[in-house]
Amino acid sequence: MTALVFVDSASPAGRIADPQQPQLSVLDQGVTRGDGIFETAHYRAGAVRKLDAHLSRMQASAAALEIKLPSEEALRGAVDTAVAEFLKDYDDAAQATLEAAVKIVVTRGGEDADHGVAWVMVSALSASLLEQREKGIDVILLDRGYDSTVADRAPWLLMGAKTLSYAVNMAALRHAHHQGADDVIFTSTDGLVLEGPTSSVLIASTVDGVKTLTTPILETGILPGTTQGAIFAAAEKAGWDLGYGPLEPHHLMEADAVWLVSSVRLLAPINSIDGTKISRDAELHRDLQELVDQIM
């Protein structure tokens, strides 16, 4: 089932714990204020993929929130232990194809605490998530309420930091589900495409035989996607043209293919946006899938 390991100063490998038992204090501001940060990485075939990028983004989030991180060694030690603990339930044959979500959380701690609590949780992927990779998803556009210049002028809004305060992201997903959709693409008040509640937006087109991959510009205040970043690095080596927005909804409608990309679900091809069918160029999807498979 789910494996849980706390970062623990007494042990470089962390402390294994039972996720079914109470483990956290009600005094931790991670609990009472959503005041903490997290990353979710992908385990596959013996390795946690792009862990460097996740730990690097977690450092940026910690800096934005002024949260003290455990040492990188301690975080890596807890990740290794949690993965090993998770794998115990599977035989060698199962392990060869096993995938899992590796969630790393660091909280602020109590009001007067010098540091918070950090843990790693490894769990199996849901069937519905795996299905979305194949079947694709229907999305709706939702107003994020912010204009695209807010991140620069209002750093206290923590744009681009991955905090535990995800209530709005979850509410947007519920709103989509009530509309019969699977997911959301947020837009800015000035009409730009931003990101999904838990993913980045990627569009592709073939122009004069050249494959082009485009994603919204980071300056809009979106989270720098580790999967988007890794795909771009692989695509550049493979000779694709790369572009950064500003993207507007019509760019998505006109593209040859559009995806929501994230660390665990990977490529979720978009079938429709606000009920309008979206192109799903099979060749572009296959090519991008190959690039995603290469991510270490």
Add this chain to the structure above:
Amino acid sequence: MTALVFVDSASPAGRIADPQQPQLSVLDQGVTRGDGIFETAHYRAGAVRKLDAHLSRMQASAAALEIKLPSEEALRGAVDTAVAEFLKDYDDAAQATLEAAVKIVVTRGGEDADHGVAWVMVSALSASLLEQREKGIDVILLDRGYDSTVADRAPWLLMGAKTLSYAVNMAALRHAHHQGADDVIFTSTDGLVLEGPTSSVLIASTVDGVKTLTTPILETGILPGTTQGAIFAAAEKAGWDLGYGPLEPHHLMEADAVWLVSSVRLLAPINSIDGTKISRDAELHRDLQELVDQIM
């Protein structure tokens, strides 16, 4: 110290627990997504003040987030038990003047859970908070990133719901402290005064001998303040004129007195905004203080 009582279906009075011990699961989305709601009420002189208003607002928050609340009886039972538990540490003389913060929290629970966890925590007030009632506070204006019409058009942003996702509110307060200020008043992108990260804004003036109390309009997406509401009800009976914004920063600068009001700190008179001294009409403050004292 702090008293902790969980709502528990096995006992109408709740289950007393030790806040220093681990009590929560890492699987609860209240922890991992800031996906829960809360209220903070004021205990004084034998009673939790305006508990009805807090429970009523908690119901509105629960509806916005589609979170299942325990029964009102169960919540009230846990509040009573937590207060009694808190008082045990004090003798009768101390209890007569004792004040405390009564925090009620309800989380969404685990991914597949039918309901989350609910608890009540009663704790003493910090000296710095009590001091702010007397000395007053210096505040800065910070852009909240939203325009004043967002609540109506984007309900998924959960404006007006009191969620556990408070990372931005806490970041704004840290930003103020770094600037040497005590607190924040958020403004909308279209220039309206909104609220503090944990309080409502109230301004007063005496015009032709009539005392007038004004607060920003709720349609801007601010939280409906239970203290502001109770003060308005008392002021109306006392013959004050009442007004609802839209308020702009210049209205604050021109008022005879400005406060941040909240359930536990009560009236925090504002000494300066962005470094500009603000009027503190002593008579208005005394009159308003009397109204606040009447709140049950």
